[in-house]
Amino acid sequence: MVAVSSTFPTVPKGKRGYDVDEVDAFLDEARKAYAGDVSLGIDSARIRRTAFGLTKNGYSTAHVDAALERLEDAFASRQRDRAVSSGAESTWFSTARSGAEDIVARLERPQGHRFDRVGILTTGYHPRDVDRLTRRLHGYFTDGRPLSIDDVRGSVFRPKRGGYRESQVDLLLDTVVDVMLAVR
Incomplete structure (x- = not known):
């Protein structure tokens, strides 16, 4: 899996960034899904459509978005590999x-x-x-x-x-x- 740190830079004091708890919770679920927990229903399309609330002193949106793009790529690659290996x-x-x-x-x-x-x-x-x-x-x-x-x-x-x-x-x-x- 592409390494995705759950710790991102936060925005400057008083500015709004992605809600830290929402991002960390989603990334925890994504890690579990990538490890094989298909019951979570996370795939590349869901990752692309994920949105987080904005809060003061939240995570840098640019850093989180870049990590989500890498995560989406990893899930898409894995989905394609599974389709190929299963004959589909x-x-x-x-x-x-x-x-x-x-x-x-x-x-x-x-x-x-x-x-x-x-x-x-x-x-x-x-x-x-x-x-x-x-x-x-x-x-x-x-x-x-x-x-x-x-x-x-x-x-x-x-x-x-x-x-x-x-x-x-x-x-x-x-x-x-x-x-x-x-x-x-």
């Missing part, structure tokens, strides 16, 4: 191929119309920012252009009233990371 490799890659096809279908929609829009009084992701990333994703999936998982994970979009629905964009990015991890 073709199913594993078929699932990844299906995800990639769904992604490409979404990316081929017209610019500015790739995702539903939120109401004019609601804030969503800025369509130009999202469309800029989707062009890069399209190049990765259709032409084999280089793009790293970190590029996808680190994507940040400006807020915009009437912008793209955040949940749809986030779901697409989760699927992209799943596919990229599956074929690594």
Whole structure:
């Protein structure tokens, strides 16, 4: 397993960081899951979707996020290895191929119309920012252009009233990371 310390730097006094108890509890569960306790239901996707509350003097978000990315990679690699060793490799890659096809279908929609829009009084992701990333994703999936998982994970979009629905964009990015991890 990738070494993940349960002790992270804390944010400067008075600043907000991830809740120390929540992070430590989750990492303890993740260690148990990695050691074989499947009843905990922790996999790479759950790790990616994990969120912690913010508290004063909590853990540095950047350090915890980096550790979670390494942990997600370790779980994904292990999941792939188990699929290969159990003879389910073709199913594993078929699932990844299906995800990639769904992604490409979404990316081929017209610019500015790739995702539903939120109401004019609601804030969503800025369509130009999202469309800029989707062009890069399209190049990765259709032409084999280089793009790293970190590029996808680190994507940040400006807020915009009437912008793209955040949940749809986030779901697409989760699927992209799943596919990229599956074929690594």
